[in-house]
Amino acid sequence: MVPVAEEESVSRPLSERIVVLEAALKRSRAYLDAVLASIDSGVMLVDWEGNVVFANAILEGLLDRPTGALVGLPRAEVMRAMVERFDDTAVFARALTPPDGIPLAPLMAEWEIQRPRRRVIRWSAHRVPLGESWGLLEICRDVTAEADVARGLREQAVRDPLTGQLNRRGGAEQLDREIARAHREQRPLAVAMLDVDHFKQVNDRFGHDTGDGVLRALASTMAERLRAYDFVARWGGEEWLAVMPGASLPDGLGVIERVRAAIESLRPAGLPSVTVSAGVDELRPDETTADPLIARADAKLYQAKAAGRNRVV
Numbered sequence: 210m211v212p213v214a215e216e217e218s219v220s221r222p223l224s225e226r227i228v229v230l231e232a233a234l235k236r237s238r239a240y241l242d243a244v245l246a247s248i249d250s251g252v253m254l255v256d257w258e259g260n261v262v263f264a265n266a267i268l269e270g271l272l273d274r275p276t277g278a279l280v281g282l283p284r285a286e287v288m289r290a291m292v293e294r295f296d297d298t299a300v301f302a303r304a305l306t307p308p309d310g311i312p313l314a315p316l317m318a319e320w321e322i323q324r325p326r327r328r329v330i331r332w333s334a335h336r337v338p339l340g341e342s343w344g345l346l347e348i349c350r351d352v353t354a355e356a357d358v359a360r361g362l363r364e365q366a367v368r369d370p371l372t373g374q375l376n377r378r379g380g381a382e383q384l385d386r387e388i389a390r391a392h393r394e395q396r397p398l399a400v401a402m403l404d405v406d407h408f409k410q411v412n413d414r415f416g417h418d419t420g421d422g423v424l425r426a427l428a429s430t431m432a433e434r435l436r437a438y439d440f441v442a443r444w445g446g447e448e449w450l451a452v453m454p455g456a457s458l459p460d461g462l463g464v465i466e467r468v469r470a471a472i473e474s475l476r477p478a479g480l481p482s483v484t485v486s487a488g489v490d491e492l493r494p495d496e497t498t499a500d501p502l503i504a505r506a507d508a509k510l511y512q513a514k515a516a517g518r519n520r521v522v
Contacts, residue, residue, distance in 0.1 A: 251349035255284045257342040268349055271330070284345075291322070291330075291349075319352070329356035369443040371421055372428035380442025380450050384499045387454050391492055398454055398492040399461025400499075402506040403431070403468070405447035406484045406518040415481060426477040427485070434468045450503070451487075458491040465489050466521050473519060484519035486510060 245252060251268025255261055264279035264287075272279070272290050279287055316334040321327065329352050337346045367379025375383060384400070391398040405411075405427065412420040424447065431441045435451060444450045451468070453461050465487045473484050488509025492502050513522040 249350060253279065253284075253287065253347045253349075254337070254339070255345040255347065256339055257344065259284045261287055262339075262344070271328075271349060271351070291320075319356070327353070329353045369428075372425050372443055374428050374432065375440060375442035377442060377444050377450075380440070380444065380452070381499065383440060383442070384450070384452050387452055388492060388497065388499060388502075391454065392497070396455050397457040397460075398452070399456040399458055399464075399489060400453065400492075400502055400506050401451040401461060401465045401487050401489040401521075402444070402503065402510040403449040403451060403465070403485045403487040404510055404514070406486055406514075408447040408483070411481055411483060419480060422477065422480050423483055426475060426480060427472060427483070430471050430475055431468055434471045435464060439464070449485075456491075458489065461489045461491065462521060469519070469521050486513035486518045487521045488513055489521060 245265040245267075248265075249267065251271050252263070252265045253261055253268050254263040261279050261282050261284060266276060269276060269279060272287070274290070315336075318332050320330045320332060322330055331350045331352045333348050335346045335348075337344050367375055367382065369376040387398055390396075405423070408420065408423075411423055424443075428441065428443070428449075431449065431451065435441060436453065436456075438455070439451060439453045442450045442452075451465065453464055456464060469485055469487060473482075476482055488506045488511070490502060490505040490509060496502060509522040513520045516522070
């Protein structure tokens with residue numbers, strides 16, 4: 210026996226059933242449109258041939274395109290419209306390279322758009338069933354605020370709050386990168402350890418606030434006197450690390466001697482004058498870590514102290 214609901218459905222004229230199905234389909238599409246309009250991500254669906262079959266208003270807004278303008282375009286053309294706003298040319302190659310077919314595992318990347326205004330875009334791609342084949346669902350989300358917060362936290366983690374220069378952690382991380390680059394490009398690399406002479410006497414005589422002012426003045430002077438591609442990090446207390454990419458030992462000695470002389474002649478307003486001692490050494494071909502290099506520079510720093518201070522060894 211046929212159930213009543215099914216019997217009524219079967220007994221309805223075909224035209225009525227079509228109307229009911231069309232109404233149900235219209236409601237489903239309205240639900241989908243409402244969901245896609247409420248999310249904060251750009252959504253694009255690409256078919257097996259690499260053509261866009263759907264793009265929501267958020268994605269069209271990211272690209273400053275009118276509603277419906279993306280559907281039917283090749284994926285490569287849409288991606289080209291996005292990466293034209295990037296300043297990093299390496300991003301062009303990564304973004305314009307279409308996936309090798311439809312990837313089995315999700316893909317994810319984060320890009321920074323510079324034009325017409327700076328935005329950080331997080332992109333992901335997922336394999337999805339599309340009719341009798343597979344498609345690529347791509348999602349782009351503006352995460353500029355989130356990225357700026359994360360960047361600020363990273364900066365706080367690697368910056369000395371007193372002087373604004375790199376702290377020991379930030380200096381060590383940057384030095385590791387410079388060592389890898391020096392080996393990769395077969396370029397020299399010199400480092401220096403610097404220490405403020407008799408700094409304890411400054412604190413004891415004038416107070417820690419004055420001592421902090423001296424450290425800020427020294428940090429500023431060191432950053433100004435180093436070359437544009439060098440950097441300085443507060444290694445601990447009144448001790449500093451200066452890193453000089455591309456500098457041989459004689460080059461490094463010359464740079465740090467200029468820093469020492471500038472500090473000796475420094476007369477910061479309302480602050481006592483001080484001097485620094487420094488030890489300089491150069492990365493060796495067989496060294497892949499910073500420890501032995503820093504140890505040699507530190508040993509030379511103590512030689513400078515023992516020889517009377519206010520000198521570079």
